[in-house]
Each structure stands twice: as C-alpha cells, then as structure tokens.
Amino acid sequence: MKPAHSKKAKAIHAGSTQRFTDIDDILEDVVMFQGGSACLIIEVQASNFALLSVQEQEAKIYAYAGMLNSLSFPIQIVIQNKKIDISSYLNLLEDQSKKTAVHTNLSANINQALLTQIKLYKEFVQELVKVNTVLDKRFYVVIPYSYLEKGVVGVATATKGQSGKEAFFETAKAALHTKANSVLGQLARTGLRAKVLSKEELIRLFYEIYNQTQTAPDQLSNSIKQAIIKGQQA
Secondary structure (H helix, E strand, C coil): CCCHHHHHHHHHHHHHHHHHHCEEEEECCEEEECCCEEEEEEEECCCCHHHCCHHHHHHHHHHHHHHHHHCCCCCEEEEEEEECCCHHHHHHHHHHHHHHHCCCCCCHHHHHHHHHHHHHHHHHHHHHHHHCCCEEEEEEEEEEEEHHHHHHHHHHHHCCHHHHHHHHHHHHHHHHHHHHHHHHHHHHHCCCCEEECCHHHHHHHHHHHHHCCCCCCCCCCHHHHHHHHHCCCC
C-alpha cells in the first residue's frame, strides 16, 4: 500500500502540469484552450538561406517583410531545435563497410577503394559531430483565436460552459482557417512550403515537447492521447 502523502504529491503534480499546458482538447486541426481561446498551427518547411544568391536573399527578406506588414491579426513564430542522434547513421555506414568487404562481384582493388571511402566519410561525420552540434530545426506559425474577437456574442457563448463548446469550436475553426489561408498565401509568395498540422500531427508535436523525446511513437495509446489533451502526465 502506497503512502498517502505520495498520492497527494502525485495529484498536485498532475494538477500543476494541467495548469501549465492549459490545453483542453484538440478537435480536428484546432487546439482548444481553457478559458475560451484556441489556435491553429502551421508548419513551415525550412530553406537554406545561406545557399541563395544575394538577389534571392533580398527578395525573400522583402517578401517576408511584406507578409508581416499585410497581417491584420497577431501570430507567433516558434522555432524548435532538436539535437539529432546520428548513431544509427554511423551504424549504417559500418554495416555497409562490412557488406562491401565481402562483396564477391567486385574486384579486390574496387572493394578496397570503396572501403577506404566509407571509412573516410565515417571519420568525417564523427569529427563533424564533435565540432558542431547537428540540429533538426522546425518552424511553426501559431495563429491564435479568442472568444473576445466575437465581442459580446462571443463572451456570452463562452460563459455557457460545456454546452457552448461545439458552437465555439465551429466559430473558432472558421476564423482560424480564414487567417490560415491568408498566411499560407503569403508564405507561398516567399517561396516557402507550409501546411496546417492535423490532429495526429498536433498530438505528436505536443508529445515530443512535453516528453522531451527524440521521436514520438508511431501510434500513441488512447491513454497517452488523453493525457496530452488534458495536459496531464501519462
């Protein structure tokens, strides 16, 4: 039998986590928050700015500035940096080296040349990781919505509680998608590809954020999904 104080501490911890995340539910592609607000998240594919010419860089900068100046609503830009574990990639190179060493369809000279190249490349990758941290950068545009945007009608709907949740969702969804279409159009003009995250992608994103793991499981159990949605630990 567990001590009573441990159960109390666990309850306090779970409650604190729920207040911290403030996520009430995820309906379709809309994140619902406690207190009558919601948001929609757009993932933007990264581009290598440094490889562009000076003219291309200036064009992107002006297009980006034009996008920001054209907005009539607030957005939040989030950059997620995650360290990449390349141990599996190094193991793949080691396996390829072993397969090359026993390859019977190649001459001894070609085998030795391939082995040398694989070895040099593996050493290069290992040294590169020692000097530089390899990061996976992901870019997100968060579009918020609040019931206050609907004025007195929105406040009245929000005060209805659970009965008004569906009505609030439909209103928030329509408003957020209108804003998202505007942002997606502006991003397309800058040459960036972007998409609105679906429910499963949102669950995966929040799972990775709050569990600090390299990758989320391919399939999350219902209990974990519920824990993420309710802002509690599984």
